Amino acid sequence: MTLPPIGILATGTYIPAPRMTGAEIAAASGLPRAVVEEKLGILEKPVPGPHDHPCQMGAWAAERALAKAGVSALDVDAIISISEEHKERPLMVSGIKIQQLIGARNAWAVDVAQRCCTTLAALKLAKGLMQSDPALRTVLLAGGYRNGDLIDFTNPRVSFMYNLAAAGGALLLRRGHERNALLGSSLISDGDFADDVNVPAGGTVRPLRPEDVGTGAAMLEVNDVEGMKARLAERSHANFMRVIREAVERSGAAVGDVGYLALLHMKRSAHHATLAELGLAERQSYYLERYGHIGQLDPILSVELAEQDGRLRGGALVVMASAGVSYAWGAQAVRWG
Numbered sequence: 385m386t387l388p389p390i391g392i393l394a395t396g397t398y399i400p401a402p403r404m405t406g407a408e409i410a411a412a413s414g415l416p417r418a419v420v421e422e423k424l425g426i427l428e429k430p431v432p433g434p435h436d437h438p439c440q441m442g443a444w445a446a447e448r449a450l451a452k453a454g455v456s457a458l459d460v461d462a463i464i465s466i467s468e469e470h471k472e473r474p475l476m477v478s479g480i481k482i483q484q485l486i487g488a489r490n491a492w493a494v495d496v497a498q499r500c501c502t503t504l505a506a507l508k509l510a511k512g513l514m515q516s517d518p519a520l521r522t523v524l525l526a527g528g529y530r531n532g533d534l535i536d537f538t539n540p541r542v543s544f545m546y547n548l549a550a551a552g553g554a555l556l557l558r559r560g561h562e563r564n565a566l567l568g569s570s571l572i573s574d575g576d577f578a579d580d581v582n583v584p585a586g587g588t589v590r591p592l593r594p595e596d597v598g599t600g601a602a603m604l605e606v607n608d609v610e611g612m613k614a615r616l617a618e619r620s621h622a623n624f625m626r627v628i629r630e631a632v633e634r635s636g637a638a639v640g641d642v643g644y645l646a647l648l649h650m651k652r653s654a655h656h657a658t659l660a661e662l663g664l665a666e667r668q669s670y671y672l673e674r675y676g677h678i679g680q681l682d683p684i685l686s687v688e689l690a691e692q693d694g695r696l697r698g699g700a701l702v703v704m705a706s707a708g709v710s711y712a713w714g715a716q717a718v719r720w721g
Contacts, residue, residue, distance in 0.1 A: 429676025568634025
């Protein structure tokens with residue numbers, strides 16, 4: 385039995401207008417400006433305005449994707465939310481909120497969460513669902529991200545997350561669509577990192593108390609800095625390269641066939657080292673130094689920027705790749721055009 389292709393009809397992004405500059409991050413953190421801009425690779429990043437809430441930003445990105453594809457929200461069969469857990473309100477279903485905001489009355493909705501690998505996990509799930517269920521012709525992945533709210537710039541333990549920003553992103557998928565077809569994918573998660581990065585207060589282990597509000601207890605924290613560093617040094621790069629190679633190989637291709645790599649924002653040196661190891665030129669990716677890290681939405685933004693900049697040629701093998709705390713690594717190959 386031949387499975388139908390699943391293709392990307394359109395991407396959509398929403399980027400808030402306010403910006404935090406590298407100089408402002410340096411002033412807030414006490415780091416030298418050169419370290420922020422050159423080592424961490426942050427010239428500026430979008431930060432939320434008063435109405436830029438995660439589900440709302442995801443809805444705005446979704447509306448842009450729908451408009452680009454010429455598809456009505458009423459034609460969407462399912463919505464997979466890729467919004468972050470830090471959102472408008474606790475215990476809300478982000479996908480159903482996005483459904484409400486865009487008027488997708490004929491869809492059902494569900495949330496997926498895997499930190500910065502959420503988009504890649506959602507693509508894998510969406511492809512499988514759409515190939516197994518003929519009723520799912522059009523599926524929307526959409527969500528928003530503003531975990532930058534949870535960063536204390538005076539806490540050096542979270543300095544690798546000073547790049548966290550705000551934005552919305554969306555991908556519109558169509559069953560039987562041969563253009564921008566989803567190919568192979570790969571995902572890895574490692575439970576040894578499960579407790580390393582979190583917000584200490586606000587769950588059942590430590591309920592949020594009035595005195596926690598505005599303190600480090602309500603912000604992102606790293607619980608085992610040295611242990612996490614040691615484990616990451618041992619496993620992270622190897623796992624990242626593994627998921628990229630597996631996604632390519634499962635597409636019936638070789639790493640040398642990759643035409644564009646849509647990466648998450650990372651340290652400048654790590655970005656260049658990743659391209660070098662894969663034999664890619666700088667123009668075969670996009671360094672998000674003016675966007676920072678918008679979590680799971682980075683690969684969507686990278687693809688959209690590359691398309692606008694003429695970096696995606698018809699038939700190119702595109703790999704979307706990311707990694708996220710807890711810890712997960714993921715990659716999705718796409719035959720573009």
